[in-house]
Amino acid sequence: MGTTAALELVEKRARASIGSWERRSLGVVRAEDAAEFARAAGESAPQLVDPGHVGFAVHPMYVVSVLRGAPGADPAEFRPDGMYRDEVPGTDGLDVRLMAGGQAVRWTGEVRPGDRIELRRALTAVERKGSGEGFLLLTVEKMYAAARGTLVEVTERFIVR
Structure with a gap:
């Protein structure tokens, strides 16, 4: 299938x-995993990297970075480019190029160790951009919630060529 036909199919699917809202459990936030994330992000503040610290807090970007709950993804869930097959709606199985097109994050609550996180997401917009064959700009809204309510709202955009 040529690039133009693949892009048209992505647009139709999207x-x-x-x-259509989907739900996925991301499991329970573990302090050790959140601290490891903070260290990998270059943080050194004890309240972010030491789960035993009296004021330990989960890094604000930790939950936004979690795409699958433990134990992680099965190899069949990946595209050849390393992204998850379902990460960009409408693209599964198609030979298209994907790029991040921006992200806006709004924190509405504090993520805490022990929180059971549920992700809800929906594709909310599909725009054809550029001249000629152009590209698609897909907008996905995500909400990360725990039992006490929504903790983080994210708007992500993906460029599909």
């Missing part, structure tokens, strides 16, 4: 899924 438009058909606009507004």
